[in-house]
Amino acid sequence: ICIIAFLTQLTTCSYNSFPMSLRTSTCDFQDLWGKLKSDVQLIITEPVPADPAARPKNEWTSLYNYVYRLCTSPCTNLPTDEVPPSYMQERNGQPYLLYGCMKSLLKNHIQQRVLPSVRGYDEELLSLYAVHWQNYSVGINAVHSFFYYMNKECNQGKGSAGRTLAEFYTIRDLGLMCWRDNLYLKVNRKLIEAVLQQITRDRDGELINHGLIRDILTSVVQLGLDLKRQTAFYEEQFEVPFLHETERYYSAEVDRVLRGSTLSQYMIRVEKRLEEELRRVVHCMSRTTMEPLLKTLVKIMVERKLDVLLSECTQWFDMDQVEEQKRLYRLLSRTENGLEPLRKIVEDRIDAEGRREIEKTKAETLKDPAVFVDTLLQVHSKYEEMVRNIFQNDEQFVSALEKGCKRFINRNAISTTSGARSAELLAKHCHQILKPSSKMSKSLTDQELDARISRLMVLFRLLEDQDVFHRFYSTMLSRRLIMNQYSSDMEEAMISRLKEVCGYENTYKLQRMFSDINVSADVNQRFGVYLHDDAKLDLGYEFSATVLTWGSWPLSLPKTTFPIPSELMAGYTAFEEFYRSKHNGRKLGWIQPQSTGALKTCYALPNKKTYELQVSIFQMGILLAYNHHPTVDKLSAQALKDFTQLPEKDMLFALQILQRNKVLLCEPAEVGTNFLPEQEFALNYEFKSASRKVPLLAAAPKDSSEDQAMISINTDRKYAIQAAIVRVMKARKTLPHQQLISEVISQLQRNFKPTVQDIKKNIDNLIEKEYMERDEQATNTYNYVA
Numbered sequence: 001i002c003i004i005a006f007l008t009q010l011t012t013c014s015y016n017s018f019p020m021s022l023r024t025s026t027c028d029f030q031d032l033w034g035k036l037k038s039d040v041q042l043i044i045t046e047p048v049p050a051d052p053a054a055r056p057k058n059e060w061t062s063l064y065n066y067v068y069r070l071c072t073s074p075c076t077n078l079p080t081d082e083v084p085p086s087y088m089q090e091r092n093g094q095p096y097l098l099y100g101c102m103k104s105l106l107k108n109h110i111q112q113r114v115l116p117s118v119r120g121y122d123e124e125l126l127s128l129y130a131v132h133w134q135n136y137s138v139g140i141n142a143v144h145s146f147f148y149y150m151n152k153e154c155n156q157g158k159g160s161a162g163r164t165l166a167e168f169y170t171i172r173d174l175g176l177m178c179w180r181d182n183l184y185l186k187v188n189r190k191l192i193e194a195v196l197q198q199i200t201r202d203r204d205g206e207l208i209n210h211g212l213i214r215d216i217l218t219s220v221v222q223l224g225l226d227l228k229r230q231t232a233f234y235e236e237q238f239e240v241p242f243l244h245e246t247e248r249y250y251s252a253e254v255d256r257v258l259r260g261s262t263l264s265q266y267m268i269r270v271e272k273r274l275e276e277e278l279r280r281v282v283h284c285m286s287r288t289t290m291e292p293l294l295k296t297l298v299k300i301m302v303e304r305k306l307d308v309l310l311s312e313c314t315q316w317f318d319m320d321q322v323e324e325q326k327r328l329y330r331l332l333s334r335t336e337n338g339l340e341p342l343r344k345i346v347e348d349r350i351d352a353e354g355r356r357e358i359e360k361t362k363a364e365t366l367k368d369p370a371v372f373v374d375t376l377l378q379v380h381s382k383y384e385e386m387v388r389n390i391f392q393n394d395e396q397f398v399s400a401l402e403k404g405c406k407r408f409i410n411r412n413a414i415s416t417t418s419g420a421r422s423a424e425l426l427a428k429h430c431h432q433i434l435k436p437s438s439k440m441s442k443s444l445t446d447q448e449l450d451a452r453i454s455r456l457m458v459l460f461r462l463l464e465d466q467d468v469f470h471r472f473y474s475t476m477l478s479r480r481l482i483m484n485q486y487s488s489d490m491e492e493a494m495i496s497r498l499k500e501v502c503g504y505e506n507t508y509k510l511q512r513m514f515s516d517i518n519v520s521a522d523v524n525q526r527f528g529v530y531l532h533d534d535a536k537l538d539l540g541y542e543f544s545a546t547v548l549t550w551g552s553w554p555l556s557l558p559k560t561t562f563p564i565p566s567e568l569m570a571g572y573t574a575f576e577e578f579y580r581s582k583h584n585g586r587k588l589g590w591i592q593p594q595s596t597g598a599l600k601t602c603y604a605l606p607n608k609k610t611y612e613l614q615v616s617i618f619q620m621g622i623l624l625a626y627n628h629h630p631t632v633d634k635l636s637a638q639a640l641k642d643f644t645q646l647p648e649k650d651m652l653f654a655l656q657i658l659q660r661n662k663v664l665l666c667e668p669a670e671v672g673t674n675f676l677p678e679q680e681f682a683l684n685y686e687f688k689s690a691s692r693k694v695p696l697l698a699a700a701p702k703d704s705s706e707d708q709a710m711i712s713i714n715t716d717r718k719y720a721i722q723a724a725i726v727r728v729m730k731a732r733k734t735l736p737h738q739q740l741i742s743e744v745i746s747q748l749q750r751n752f753k754p755t756v757q758d759i760k761k762n763i764d765n766l767i768e769k770e771y772m773e774r775d776e777q778a779t780n781t782y783n784y785v786a
Helices: 002-021 029-045 057-072 094-117 122-146 148-156 171-203 210-222 231-260 263-284 287-301 303-310 313-318 322-332 339-360 362-367 369-389 395-410 420-434 446-461 466-482 488-502 508-533 566-582 617-624 637-644 648-660 706-732 737-748 756-768
Strands: 596-600 612-616 634-636 664-667 680-683 693-695 734-736 772-774 781-784
Touching: 029 057, 029 094, 029 122, 057 094, 057 122, 057 148, 094 122, 094 148, 094 171, 122 148, 122 171, 122 210, 171 210, 171 231, 171 263, 210 231, 210 263, 231 263, 231 287, 231 303, 263 287, 263 303, 263 322, 287 303, 303 322, 303 339, 313 322, 313 339, 322 339, 339 362, 339 369, 339 395, 362 369, 369 395, 369 420, 369 446, 420 446, 420 466, 420 488, 446 488, 466 488, 466 508, 466 706, 488 508, 508 566, 596 617, 612 617, 617 637, 617 648, 634 637, 637 648, 637 680, 648 664, 648 680, 706 734, 706 737, 706 756, 706 772, 706 781, 734 737, 737 756, 737 781, 756 772
Parallel strands: 612 693
Antiparallel strands: 596 612, 634 680, 664 680, 734 781, 772 781
């Protein structure tokens, strides 16, 4: 190697300096070639000395000088039989003559001196071939260095007509071509068989000479130099039989190992074998062999045994055998489609376990939404950890986690036909943690609450009926805002996360609700100044109002005949006049079910403790009825109903709360589910409470809140479906039925997934309204009516 480097440097120097000093005197070609020939034979035969001084510097100079003179000096005694006669008719045919002489020399040297000595079988043959190849390849590289001038002339020379004289190679490439044609192709069969035998011995655990295999295969790669893709020769000569032998060897081993070991031991064996084979490629073969070898090994040891490998994976999941799961994933990830069956198994397992866990907690879930949400998060977290640690967050298994969780979250023992119930419970749990006075909210720090909200957003993304969540969430948010039971930071954080998931169009109403609360605070402050400035407006009590923007809040004006209590009429009238003076043209409506107040118990003075009862406006109307009947101790249910003009449902609910908290005493029995006109109620003069402020507010009964919400949701969905149908038809003008169904579902599935039946029903409604029509020629096609 040192000599080659020395020669390369010397040649560069010589080419730049010698031509100027060499004299173009006439020379005898045969005589000068004879001298050069003997030196070339010696270089390609004997091992190149490790010490560069073994060959004097002037010897290399002489060799370069010989080549240069043979190419440029007028010569006599030419060996015309070495090259075609046409070469000598050219202006400068001597480089081609020298080329022909070198080709004959290399061919004769290999046939007469090297080939007879490369004999034997197995390792002996490999050793002899490797030794001669090493000497020859190093020698031909050295010869190539001082034949620089001839290489240049033969590869760039043009004939007198401007044509290339012939296809010529550099001396290095010529040497490789001669070696291939005159030696390798005569022993290649035995040589490759010997290499394969050595590889088989290595696979069986015997010690072999890996360097010897590497030298042989390196020579095979180099011998494909004249092909468009150099490794094509290597692939034909070695890679194809190697892969065939690999398939034969491992097909037998796979069956033998499976019969005598467990599946876990088999996977360990496969991984070990893959590692050994890859290491062998790196040390002995061309890197291009790695990919086809891996495909062959995976086909034999994994793809053909896929059913066997998957047969025990469920058991490994059940027993938390993590290492076996990891090995199975690593092996299947090497196959083209092997992960798909495993992905399906994981997805089905997530769905089944989620449904099973929800079924176990069904009774508790109906009482406490937190139990339902905790169950969902527990299953999701378990398999999220599996996807991260075992499947390395592989996209296919991230998708399996999402699809599996989506299935059991939206179809389970609680939500049997749709995900509406799951969306409702998730919204209620959000209310639990965002209401500062709730037990769950008090048990969480701000950091834990923020982390909890982040986890809830993971579940929200998996809901099919996100519009149901939005409806219940906005309803409960409105309750928190009106009752002043909220944390601005946490509420804004929640809305911000919802905005990231479902966009501005689904959260702008929530943000508008916050804006109304802030504006109302300013309005009440100015109303207080307004009352203070007018002495005639001394109400004798505090009065404040929250002004809500119509359409932004999930509230509507109630259809009730309940009159404003006369005690509040002055405050109501004053605020209405004040507001209209500031905002001319705006209409105010009183949302009675959301109105609250505080009453002070004065009937026990001066001997008893007084309490402040925090009541709804309906409860206030009932209790104030006793102020209007000071001479009686008891009032019948019918008398209270006549005084308040409340519907029986609202009346019954308000009486239940007052009687349950012992503010009112009931005879002859407790308030039941049916309104009893003759039932009598009396103030409890012996009422006691540990707190001076007694909260009597309660959420509206299910019939008036949840059912009403679902009715509103279904109405909104109907309008959304019709709007989507009109948008699609307006853009397309004419559309087949199935394509219209598909495009409508695509537009709406972000908020909810409409059923085909609902879409068909709304198509018929739009046809009746003459927004669209059926095509007369094709009844299964619709036309848009402008």
